[in-house]
Amino acid sequence: MGRYVLRRLLIAIPTLIVISFVVYAILALAPTDPLASFGADPRVPPEVRERIRESLGLNEQWHVRYVKWVIAIAHLDFGYSFMSRSPVMDLIWQRLPNTLAVVGVAYVIGVLLAVPIGMISAVKRYSVFDHFSTTFAFIGFSVPTFFTGLLLIIIFSVKLHWLPFIYDSTLKITSLSTLGDQIRQSIMPITVLALFDTATIARYTRAEMLEHLPLDYVRTARAKGLKERLVVLRHVLRNSLIPVVTLVALGIPAVFGGAIVTEQIFRVPGIGELLVRSIGQGDTPVVAAILLIFATLVVLFNLLADVLYGVLDPRIRYS
Numbered sequence: 001m002g003r004y005v006l007r008r009l010l011i012a013i014p015t016l017i018v019i020s021f022v023v024y025a026i027l028a029l030a031p032t033d034p035l036a037s038f039g040a041d042p043r044v045p046p047e048v049r050e051r052i053r054e055s056l057g058l059n060e061q062w063h064v065r066y067v068k069w070v071i072a073i074a075h076l077d078f079g080y081s082f083m084s085r086s087p088v089m090d091l092i093w094q095r096l097p098n099t100l101a102v103v104g105v106a107y108v109i110g111v112l113l114a115v116p117i118g119m120i121s122a123v124k125r126y127s128v129f130d131h132f133s134t135t136f137a138f139i140g141f142s143v144p145t146f147f148t149g150l151l152l153i154i155i156f157s158v159k160l161h162w163l164p165f166i167y168d169s170t171l172k173i174t175s176l177s178t179l180g181d182q183i184r185q186s187i188m189p190i191t192v193l194a195l196f197d198t199a200t201i202a203r204y205t206r207a208e209m210l211e212h213l214p215l216d217y218v219r220t221a222r223a224k225g226l227k228e229r230l231v232v233l234r235h236v237l238r239n240s241l242i243p244v245v246t247l248v249a250l251g252i253p254a255v256f257g258g259a260i261v262t263e264q265i266f267r268v269p270g271i272g273e274l275l276v277r278s279i280g281q282g283d284t285p286v287v288a289a290i291l292l293i294f295a296t297l298v299v300l301f302n303l304l305a306d307v308l309y310g311v312l313d314p315r316i317r318y319s
Contacts, residue, residue, distance in 0.1 A: 005307065023295075025062065027288055029062065069285075073292070079285040082284065082286075088289045092274070092286075092293070096270075096271060098269055099255070099263075099272065100255070100256075102193070103270065106190040107251060107254075110201060113194070114197065114200075115244070117202040118133075119206075122205070122209030122213065125210065134206075137200075137206075140196055140199020145259070146262075148195060163184055167186075167266050171185070189268060192262055197251070204243060205244050208243055212239050217235065245308050250298065250305065252301050253297035260273070260275065264276065271290060
């Protein structure tokens with residue numbers, strides 16, 4: 001197992017280098033100019049714009065800037081934003097709590113609901129619960145999140161006036177009243193994301209459980225006199241979770257990347273909103289940093305999923 005993990009880590013390093021090169025090249029060759037706002041302002045003389053461009057390093061070739069960027073990242077320095085001149089990591093750390101409070105909580109709720117729903121749906125196949133959960137799952141991952149979000153806003157904000165539809169990031173929890181306000185403003189975005197996550201993972205869990213329930217080892221466990229609960233939980237569910245673990249593990253990096261559409265709908269100032277705004281402004285350091293962090297998390301959690309295979313299924317061995 002140790003050699004396998006080491007080999008995967010050695011493969012991950014050149015993979016991340018290639019990803020960083022492609023991302024930086026696309027951003028550098030894009031037609032967006034971070035100084036476009038200055039160029040449209042007649043009060044800014046050309047020599048001032050040129051000095052600003054030189055201070056940002058934009059007068060150098062993009063491959064030279066890429067090499068300097070990689071060297072800085074090796075020292076955990078992600079540079080400064082072109083727009084705010086603030087350290088990129090400071091901007092990310094400012095947005096991360098909002099993203100985790102909405103996207104992270106929604107993902108945890110989705111996983112905790114999806115696995116039991118999928119398991120019960122498979123064990124009680126073609127029952128009322130199975131039909132209901134299947135219908136719920138199809139609706140959940142078929143309807144786009146932006147449609148669900150707008151529907152909730154129309155019902156609970158516009159019509160009923162129960163919940164706010166704009167997320168207040170300046171709200172600080174100092175009492176039970178402010179805690180209630182935080183919960184109220186988080187209900188709709190969390191519901192939208194949790195609905196999608198629950199539907200997707202529940203379908204995977206149900207499909208895998210149905211594939212394992214008729215196998216020989218399950219019949220053998222029942223013939224040995226084990227209780228049905230032990231058969232389902234200890235044998236069927238454990239082996240069925242292998243592909244589900246991959247789905248869950250690869251979904252965790254998306255939590256840190258933010259839910260771009262949902263954050264835009266509910267005005268949640270998270271990392272997804274920062275990414276969209278930075279792309280529009282041509283803020284290359286911020287965009288490149290977010291995408292590189294996201295790629296790194298995908299590689300690491302993919303490795304974690306492979307390691308968990310050996311924990312869930314003792315038949316799997318790595319040399």
